[in-house]
Amino acid sequence: MAVTEEEYEGLVLLPGLPNEVALQCIIRVARRCHAALRCVCRAWRKLLASPSFYHMRQTQSLMAEEWLYVMLRTHWGEYRWLSFEEGGGGVRCWRPLPPMPLHSIGAACASLGSKIYLIGGSHGGSASRSVCRYDSRTNRWEMAAQLRVPREFAAAGSVDGLLYVVGGCSPVAGSLAWAEVYDPLADKWTVVASPVERRERWMHGYATLDKKLFAVADTGGVVFDPASASWNAISAALDRGWRGRAAVVKGILFSPDYLGKIMGYDLAKDDWQELEGVQLGLPKLTSIVTLCAVSDKLYVLGERPLRGRESELAVAAVEVEKGPNRLEGRVLWSHVSPCNMSVAAIIHCLPVRL
DSSP states (O other): OOOOGGGGTTOOSSTTSOHHHHHHHHTTSOGGGHHHHHTTOHHHHHHHTOHHHHHHHHHTTOOOOEEEEEEEEETTSOEEEEEEEEOGGGOEEEEEOOOOSOOOBSOEEEEETTEEEEEOOEETTEEBOOEEEEETTTTEEEEOOOOSSOBSSOEEEEETTEEEEEOSSOOSTTOTTSEEEEETTTTEEEEEOOOGGGOOSOEEEEEEETTEEEEEESSOEEEEETTTTEEEEOOHHHHHHOOSOOEEETTEEEEEOTTSOEEEEETTTTEEEEEESOTTTSOOOSSOOEEEEETTEEEEEEEEEOSTTOEEEEEEEEEEEEOSSOEEEEEEEEEEEEOSSOEEEEEEEEEEEO
16 A cells, blocks of 8 residues: 555655655654654645555554553543653653543543544433544544444453444343444444343443453453354453453453452463562552553553642553463553643553554
């Protein structure tokens, strides 16, 4: 897939250079500088919004970069998104995203390609069919196709280029759309058949593991395998150890326990083990707030209140090693910085590849 002249309307990319030469220069600029590149001129802005631009970066063996994105709720009830940028020389910082077009409570969240999807949620006390998405290529929010049924506190995850959502609506037999799948190319949701006996209403945690969507509910949970269109209950061991948000790194599902330890679940062994060797290197937090998998590393995030109306966000990157009988972690770096707001909770945390 080549970048064509039509994608930037024949405008000059770099004066004095043929566009094909200028393009080879621009695609080599690191992702952390793309926001500044968009401000140079209209031709560059259109170029960086083109999917073929990023495809060309990949064909030139320029690795896609995965960044951390978080959604925060302030003590005043505001919802804000931030991206965590890692620059050269160990420079790291949080940058705000544009405001969302809709503010909902209990929306499911998942990333697919370069986009973040916020699915359903409550508006004015009622579940919603709305879906809004953020495109990291253009730094803009937009509305996507609506769900077939309203949902709140559902589970969502992407597998093989499709986005799945389960629960968050009535689990009774009359509800045919308890599960749906979204095709981003067609911008369309389709019903996924699901057995009534596997359905739960509220989902409290979800993750994609082994190309399957795992979700935990009030009691137990479900596993959906898109390849075979099969549904199963999660194991009793997984249900006992899964606490809130989880992250999958190197085939292991990690979740914090009530004592602040990080535990890892091995699907093949159906067993939990503590991630050893990380406690001393992590930032000092009251408890581990959330976990996220970014570039095959385990990111540990938390919030520390300061005096007044501000808070600090702490994040640490952990290298995970899976041994035959133990899980070991090594803290690569940690970063603590003010976020210029009073953070009440980290609502969502996920990686986006570009």
